[in-house]
Amino acid sequence: MINTLSRMIRTGILTETFPAPASASPAMDRLQKDMRNILGRALCIRHVDAGSCNGCELEIHALNNPYYNIEGIGMKFVASPRHADLLLVTGPVTANMEEALKRTLDAMPDPKLVVAVGDCGACGGVFGKSYASRGAVANVIPVQRTVAGCPPSPVAILEAIRSAVIEA
Numbered sequence: 001m002i003n004t005l006s007r008m009i010r011t012g013i014l015t016e017t018f019p020a021p022a023s024a025s026p027a028m029d030r031l032q033k034d035m036r037n038i039l040g041r042a043l044c045i046r047h048v049d050a051g052s053c054n055g056c057e058l059e060i061h062a063l064n065n066p067y068y069n070i071e072g073i074g075m076k077f078v079a080s081p082r083h084a085d086l087l088l089v090t091g092p093v094t095a096n097m098e099e100a101l102k103r104t105l106d107a108m109p110d111p112k113l114v115v116a117v118g119d120c121g122a123c124g125g126v127f128g129k130s131y132a133s134r135g136a137v138a139n140v141i142p143v144q145r146t147v148a149g150c151p152p153s154p155v156a157i158l159e160a161i162r163s164a165v166i167e168a
Helices: 002-011 026-039 055-062 098-107 118-123 154-167
Strands: 043-049 075-077 086-090 113-117 133-135 145-147
Touching: 026 154, 043 055, 043 098, 043 154, 055 086, 055 113, 055 118, 055 154, 086 098, 086 118, 086 154, 113 118, 113 154, 118 145, 145 154
Parallel strands: 043 075, 043 086, 086 113, 113 145
Antiparallel strands: none
């Protein structure tokens, strides 16, 4: 034990110094300020994966990290559609998820905002329409905004949410 402690004292700290926090991009600052001004309260989001490859989900999960900080600007994900203001749908709607997606939308209170995320949600993507897929989210439920990209960036997703809320 003494040998280990003396070696630690002789060697010192080997890690790098912690970097100074970089300020967020001007686009993120503007987006956060707009959302606080528009909402005035928390925006509750219900996310439904209608059959995606999980690429869009990774970008949606990034929204919860400290860089994008959606909780800090008044947005949060909820488990129940009865508490949701906005429905965020990823992936092409599979035949097995069609009814569940319609029921989720029906359970939401008015006004119902829907954002389709990714190329699959916007147009069906590489999966298209087939016996197992209904294609785009708009083929099943009404959509206010779509976010292009495979997968789209978190900033693009936030921008689509902001524009859907502004139009509502």
